[in-house]
Amino acid sequence: MRTSAIAVTGLRKSFGEQVVLDGIDLDVAEGTVFSLLGPNGAGKTTVVKILSTLISADGGQARVAGHDVAAEPDSVRAAIGLTGQFSAVDGLLTGEENLRLMADLRHLSRPEGRRRTAELLEQFDLLDAAGKYVVTYSGGMRRRLDLAMTLVGNPRVIFLDEPTTGLDPRSRRTMWQMIRRLVADGVTILLTTQYLDEADQLADRIAVLDRGGIVAQGTPAELKRRIPGGHIRLQFADVTELDRSASVFGMATRDDDALTLQVPSDGDVQSLRSVLDRLDQNLIHIAGLTVHTPDLDDVFFALTGHTTEKEAAK
Incomplete structure (x- = not known):
């Protein structure tokens, strides 16, 4: 300590x-x-x-x-x-x-x-x-x-x-x-x-x-x-894999035009591992993966109700 x-x-x-x-x-x-x-x-x-x-x-x-x-x-x-x-x-x-x-x-x-x-x-x-x-x-x-x-x-x-x-x-x-x-x-x-x-x-x-x-x-x-909105974005090569993945992740948001699925996540390692394990268990192939988490600007606004100077200057 x-x-x-x-x-x-x-x-x-x-x-x-x-x-x-x-x-x-x-x-x-x-x-x-x-x-x-x-x-x-x-x-x-x-x-x-x-x-x-x-x-x-x-x-x-x-x-x-x-x-x-x-x-x-x-x-x-x-x-x-x-x-x-x-x-x-x-x-x-x-x-x-x-x-x-x-x-x-x-x-x-x-x-x-x-x-x-x-x-x-x-x-x-x-x-x-x-x-x-x-x-x-x-x-x-x-x-x-x-x-x-x-x-x-x-x-x-x-x-x-x-x-x-x-x-x-x-x-x-x-x-x-x-x-x-x-x-x-x-x-x-x-x-x-x-x-x-x-x-x-x-x-x-x-x-x-x-x-x-x-x-x-x-x-x-x-x-x-602490701030909602984090997700793991899965990219697929075709709509068949997107359909299969959407059936596995019921709470996910899909984009058929972009062939992507957004799975809610807090962005930590355990959450990412869980998503990857479920993909492996269901033999689902992905073309790419990115992790999106709120930044401190989101945190600041959510906690104080104020924009930061950086945001106010935009």
Whole structure:
């Protein structure tokens, strides 16, 4: 059993009359990526600000890296890193100077600060740009530098609040690779994102936050299986095989023009094996097979009643 890097019970927060968090519970295992999803204004950034000690909660308990957020804020800050929605880099300094400044703020000795700066410049592929002013950096380079600055103090827990917003697809995937490397080294990451494919790619577990509460938690696969509409699509070479298959799978939907049969399925291995076994037992030959499952966009809409930014932009 992995220990909890983040443990939240009954977390509450209001701003005036507006209740933002209405008693949420979270449990994030060490060395994993936990993604917090929700529509704009759902409270994702508020959760991050409370857990990173930037604001206080109105109620509930939260522990990060084994420390109580309310009672031990200094210990929490020493154990965490935070990358917000916008790059917290100084454009009038070079990349190297930004990192050295962070090393000074982390109270590293001069030799240790220089060593850590050199390591991070190499790790984040910024050596060639180390002496250039950050104002000349691309958006992807700024985000890489921002994450590198977060790592100066070797944090055990990192909060990434929409870290790839505004990045081009290549820069996003570069950030994904860096996040995966951090987790492989044992770092715990709490990720908020509006890109559901990002959560699908990176997260070990996901919580969907809406109207102040957690409406669902689980792995990406578990959440997708909660949504109806998954099926196995069988393709046939002729109508005879289609007829035989339709008689075996009574609840299936057939398409005579396309010579296909859609068999309801949640998309897991056991369901697929069951379909294949029944085909073998009845000596039915298929020309092809594809598995279709709901994606996280479907999950998000079904659970919150909101479209994602990606869907709204279409």
